[in-house]
Amino acid sequence: MLTVTDLNVWFGYPPDRVDAVKAASFTVAQGESFGLVGESGSGKSTILRAITGLIDTWSGQIEVAGQAVAGRKRDRAFHKTVQMVFQDPYASLHPRHSVDRVLSETLKLQGMDDIDGRISRLLNDVGLGKGFRFRYPHQLSGGQRQRVAIARALAAEPKLLLLDEPTSALDVSVQAEILNLLTDLRAEHGLTYVMVSHDLAVVGHMCDRLAVMRGGRIEEIMTVDQLRHAGATQDYTRHLIAASAGYERS
Amino acid sequence: MSDVQYQSRRDWLLTDAPQTRRQARLGAIYQGWLTFRANKLAMFGLVILILLIVMAIFAPLLAPYSPFSQDLTNRLQPPGAANWLGTDHLGRDIMSRLIHGSRITLFIVGTVALIAPIIGLFVGTVAGFAGGWVDQVLMRITDIFLAFPKLILALAFVAALGAGIGNAVLALAITAWPPYARLARAETLTIRNADFIAAARLQGAGPMRLLIGHIWPLCISSLIVRVALDMAGIILSAAGLGFLGLGAQPPMPEWGAMISDGRTYILDFWWVAAMPGLAIFIVSLAFNLLGDGLRDVLDPKGAKE
Numbered sequence: 001m002l003t004v005t006d007l008n009v010w011f012g013y014p015p016d017r018v019d020a021v022k023a024a025s026f027t028v029a030q031g032e033s034f035g036l037v038g039e040s041g042s043g044k045s046t047i048l049r050a051i052t053g054l055i056d057t058w059s060g061q062i063e064v065a066g067q068a069v070a071g072r073k074r075d076r077a078f079h080k081t082v083q084m085v086f087q088d089p090y091a092s093l094h095p096r097h098s099v100d101r102v103l104s105e106t107l108k109l110q111g112m113d114d115i116d117g118r119i120s121r122l123l124n125d126v127g128l129g130k131g132f133r134f135r136y137p138h139q140l141s142g143g144q145r146q147r148v149a150i151a152r153a154l155a156a157e158p159k160l161l162l163l164d165e166p167t168s169a170l171d172v173s174v175q176a177e178i179l180n181l182l183t184d185l186r187a188e189h190g191l192t193y194v195m196v197s198h199d200l201a202v203v204g205h206m207c208d209r210l211a212v213m214r215g216g217r218i219e220e221i222m223t224v225d226q227l228r229h230a231g232a233t234q235d236y237t238r239h240l241i242a243a244s245a246g247y248e249r250s
Numbered sequence: 251m252s253d254v255q256y257q258s259r260r261d262w263l264l265t266d267a268p269q270t271r272r273q274a275r276l277g278a279i280y281q282g283w284l285t286f287r288a289n290k291l292a293m294f295g296l297v298i299l300i301l302l303i304v305m306a307i308f309a310p311l312l313a314p315y316s317p318f319s320q321d322l323t324n325r326l327q328p329p330g331a332a333n334w335l336g337t338d339h340l341g342r343d344i345m346s347r348l349i350h351g352s353r354i355t356l357f358i359v360g361t362v363a364l365i366a367p368i369i370g371l372f373v374g375t376v377a378g379f380a381g382g383w384v385d386q387v388l389m390r391i392t393d394i395f396l397a398f399p400k401l402i403l404a405l406a407f408v409a410a411l412g413a414g415i416g417n418a419v420l421a422l423a424i425t426a427w428p429p430y431a432r433l434a435r436a437e438t439l440t441i442r443n444a445d446f447i448a449a450a451r452l453q454g455a456g457p458m459r460l461l462i463g464h465i466w467p468l469c470i471s472s473l474i475v476r477v478a479l480d481m482a483g484i485i486l487s488a489a490g491l492g493f494l495g496l497g498a499q500p501p502m503p504e505w506g507a508m509i510s511d512g513r514t515y516i517l518d519f520w521w522v523a524a525m526p527g528l529a530i531f532i533v534s535l536a537f538n539l540l541g542d543g544l545r546d547v548l549d550p551k552g553a554k555e
Contacts, residue, residue: 054448079454092445096467098274105463109453131267134274139266152449 001160001192002028002051007060009043009050009216020046021058022216030159033186033193035203037240038213044196045087048162051194052084065159080110083153084162088169089145093137099123099148100133106155122151125188127181143174147181154185161186163195167202179206200244204228212237282547292543298536306352313346317503326519336521338511344525347503351526354504355533358419358488359481365423367473370430375465377431378438379457389435395428401490408496415504418497422487426480430473437469471548478541482534489530505530 009021021043028034036044050058056072063069065081086092093102103119112118123132126147137145146166153161166182167175179202186193197203203210204224211221212234220234232238264281268274286292305312314334321341329336335345377388395403407421441447442465450464491497492506500507505526512523 052448052452054451074454076454079452082452084449084452086445086449088445092449094446094450094464094467097464098271100271100274105450105455106453109455109459131269134268134271135266136274136278149449152453156453 001030001032001065002034002194003061003063004047004051005061005063007047007050007058007062009046009055009058011055011057020216021050023060024211024213024216024218026211026218026221028160028192028194031190031192032209033195033207035207035210036194036196036213037198037200037203037210039198039240042213043216044198044213045164048084048164048194048196051162052082053078076111080156081158082160082162083156083158084164085146085149085153085166087165089142089149090137090169092149093145095137098134098136099128099140102148102152103155106152110156112155118155122155125154125185126151127177141174142170143177146170146174146178150178150181150185154189157189158191160192160194163193165196165198168198175202182206200227200241212240285547286543289543289546291539292546295536295539295543298532299540302352302533302536303356305349306356309350309353313343313349315343315346317342317347317350318501326515326522328519329521335525336519338508338522339515339519344508344521347508348505348526348529351503351505351508351529354415354498354502355485355488358415358422359484359537361419362422362426362484362488363477363481366426367430367477369423369427371434371466371469371473373427374431374434374436375438375461375469378435379442379461379465381442385435388431392428392431395425396432398425400425401487404487404491405494405496408491413496413499415498415502418488418491422484422491426484429480430476433472433476434469437472438465441465441468475541475545475548478537478544481537481541485530485534485537 004027005025007021007024008019011018011020024043024047026034036047038044046055049055051062051064051069053069053072053074061068064078067077069078097105100119103122104115107115107118119133120130123130128144128147128151132140132144132148137148140148146169150166163182167178170178182193183206185191193206195203195206204227207224209221209223210227212219212232214236220232220237222231222233222237226232227241230238230241232241262273263277265273265277268277286296319342321337323341324333324337325339325341327333327337327341333343333345335343335348338344338347373388373392377385377392398406403425404418404421407424408417411417411420447460447464450460455464488497489504489506489509492504493510495507495510498504498507500511508526509523509530512519512521512526516523
């Protein structure tokens with residue numbers, strides 16, 4: 001579904017050039033849920049932004065559903081296949097657009113028919129009733145906003161959903177709700193996920209395989225089973241696992 | 251889905267769960283109105299401006315005399331029973347001239363307030379959104395306009411185009427847009443990289459759609475506030491042009507030109523210059539108060555979540 005080979009992403013020009021991602025390669029199979037973990041600044045989100053064309057300073061090969069993409073331009077077929085959910089639901093919804101406007105504009109852009117019916121179904125899918133349809137973002141809680149953002153991403157009926165820390169801006173109880181929603185939606189629609197997170201527990205819950213990143217490099221790719229049964233081969237991965245288990249009493 | 255019962259129209263407007271697009275929109279407007287109404291001074295400004303507009307519409311009915319009829323035996327009369335605000339050096343009734351002059355003032359202010367922010371919005375958002383050399387070219391042009399004092403530049407334009415009320419409006423509009431362009435550009439720069447713009451891009455939205463549907467709505471509110479606060483300045487600039495004889499031509503009852511007429515007699519017959527001055531002062535003040543109130547309602551930075 002998604003193949004990334006030798007991806008390099010950089011910002012700025014020499015001598016201030018920062019290499020955010022260095023020679024990253026990974027493959028995500030159809031229907032799989034793949035995690036990207038690492039500390040802040042390790043280049044996880046940057047990979048997603050390069051895939052979607054929000055960053056154009058990259059080199060290497062990115063193939064989505066067998067189609068290679070280049071630079072910043074993406075065609076209609078790409079937007080129909082790949083969608084993204086952003087980290088901060090407070091920033092990813094237009095403050096002056098109602099839920100109805102957000103979804104109807106998205107559906108129109110994707111060339112869908114029966115917009116009224118689809119909006120109702122989308123809101124149902126993400127667990128928001130009809131009463132939310134005409135609300136503005138400031139009338140919604142953080143979790144509700146993220147549900148709207150997920151509905152917007154699903155509007156195109158994509159195959160591949162990129163999740164950029166979709167729960168890190170939410171409090172713990174809402175996090176669980178959103179994660180369960182995402183799990184259900186994946187089962188229902190047969191979606192492929194690429195999920196970025198700094199939280200190993202979230203990735204362990206959601207994903208089948210994961211890549212551990214540090215300083216722009218992929219240190220290790222392993223399955224969640226390996227993660228659970230201390231199968232990490234790299235020192236850094238073991239550090240990360242130990243750190244996420246909490247502080248040990250010495 | 252209309253099984254929800256509302257206590258009153260107010261509840262219907264203020265509900266958190268609107269049932270239709272229309273209800274949501276009306277509710278948002280009503281919310282803004284409530285915020286505006288809470289500002290007593292802004293309401294005062296609004297009332298004055300409504301009175302001004304009513305006065306301009308019904309000028310021929312309200313004015314006791316013709317603004318042009320001269321009566322030299324009755325010149326420079328102080329305010330009294332026959333002429334409430336006195337007469338000028340040609341014996342014309344000042345109140346009638348002020349009432350008719352409100353039409354000219356509203357015409358000037360309305361036209362400038364319509365043209366300048368639109369040019370500014372367009373230039374600023376395109377510059378901020380496109381970036382690169384487009385931004386450089388547009389902003390350097392803006393800088394050139396900003397480098398001249400506003401009234402001097404307007405004077406130069408009027409001198410080149412010829413004196414007259416239409417050219418004065420044009421000159422004021424041409425000199426008034428650069429601050430709006432800078433404001434719109436600054437707003438655009440803060441939102442162009444926002445996640446909601448990226449999200450719309452991922453849906454395949456083109457640059458025109460992003461600019462008009464997503465960026466303009468966020469720039470317009472701060473522009474409206476700025477325009478309302480600048481109205482006073484526009485009135486004064488228009489009066490300044492009139493005072494210098496480059497705006498409205500005699501015998502048009504433009505307020506600035508009326509002050510200019512009264513200048514010769516200002517020591518002995520104060521009302522000739524003071525009455526139009528008072529009118530300019532009141533209307534400028536009203537616009538300022540209105541602008542303050544609109545800022546409470548529209549400016550997202552000042553708004554409480």
